[in-house]
Amino acid sequence: MNIDNLITEGRPPMNEFEVVSLPDDKTIREDQIVAMLKYNAIYDALHSEDISVHEALKKASLKKYIHPTTRKEYSFSLRTLYRYLKSYKSFNMEGLKRSTHKNKGRPKVIPVELCEKIFSLKLQLPIRSSRKIITMLELANEAERDSLKERTVSRLLKQHGYTRKSLRQVRQHYKKINVDNIYELYVSDIKEFWIRDEYDEVHKIYLFIIIDYHSRRIMHAQFYSDGILLRLEDCFKKAIVKFGICSKIYVDNGSVYIANNFKFACASIGVKLIFASEYWPQGKPCVPYCTSF
Numbered sequence: 001m002n003i004d005n006l007i008t009e010g011r012p013p014m015n016e017f018e019v020v021s022l023p024d025d026k027t028i029r030e031d032q033i034v035a036m037l038k039y040n041a042i043y044d045a046l047h048s049e050d051i052s053v054h055e056a057l058k059k060a061s062l063k064k065y066i067h068p069t070t071r072k073e074y075s076f077s078l079r080t081l082y083r084y085l086k087s088y089k090s091f092n093m094e095g096l097k098r099s100t101h102k103n104k105g106r107p108k109v110i111p112v113e114l115c116e117k118i119f120s121l122k123l124q125l126p127i128r129s130s131r132k133i134i135t136m137l138e139l140a141n142e143a144e145r146d147s148l149k150e151r152t153v154s155r156l157l158k159q160h161g162y163t164r165k166s167l168r169q170v171r172q173h174y175k176k177i178n179v180d181n182i183y184e185l186y187v188s189d190i191k192e193f194w195i196r197d198e199y200d201e202v203h204k205i206y207l208f209i210i211i212d213y214h215s216r217r218i219m220h221a222q223f224y225s226d227g228i229l230l231r232l233e234d235c236f237k238k239a240i241v242k243f244g245i246c247s248k249i250y251v252d253n254g255s256v257y258i259a260n261n262f263k264f265a266c267a268s269i270g271v272k273l274i275f276a277s278e279y280w281p282q283g284k285p286c287v288p289y290c291t292s293f
Contacts, residue, residue, distance in 0.1 A: 024068035027261035035096040037065040042085045057081040093268040116255045126167035130154040185213040186246040208235035232256045248272040
């Protein structure tokens, strides 16, 4: 098939383009953001089994990709997407990076670790207000006094779907996953526990667990003192070192799983991310194992 003939096909006006964006969670660098935008454009061509490579790339060429921090709009021609696809197959994510001549920097926002605590407090009690969350964080010395504004926290929760209405919705929707072989699909989840030390002080700990979907074997499970992105990466790395790379990993929509850095890491090693339905943990087969571990 002649690519030169393909790129001459009509494209819709700019205002009819479908918009695709990344969450602005500050977990990856500038050069990795652009690479992730390119990876999102060729994602269906790499992983979709329902349409051909050409159809997937053609659909991607009819979309606009928004930079999460600068809000700059990117669009890729069909010829360019074929080149990105070839580069990714040869060099993985390194083939999608472009060199930058200066560090533009990013505006300072709420740290990722503090965002995770805010999301966790909202999930525990959906009716909890932004003012109440700020007060709890200040009393627990998790945030400096007057460093968080109620309007900022409210906007953060709304942007990431942590609203009272969304969290109360019951969506009994499951994604059917067929796995025929061991090591093909891993499932990951996080469970919170509280322990009491020798000084009778209570501490919160987090259990990160990776399970093979086909065999139900625990590939790796470990307790950590916090539930940040680095702990997930450490747990996943140890599971891979012991048993090898899986083809896919099934996770929920927690902040550590949707972080750009984790998506970038999975894309770099060729692991496909599959996300469970939002606000419906019953769809996670890993949950019963975490609860009884």
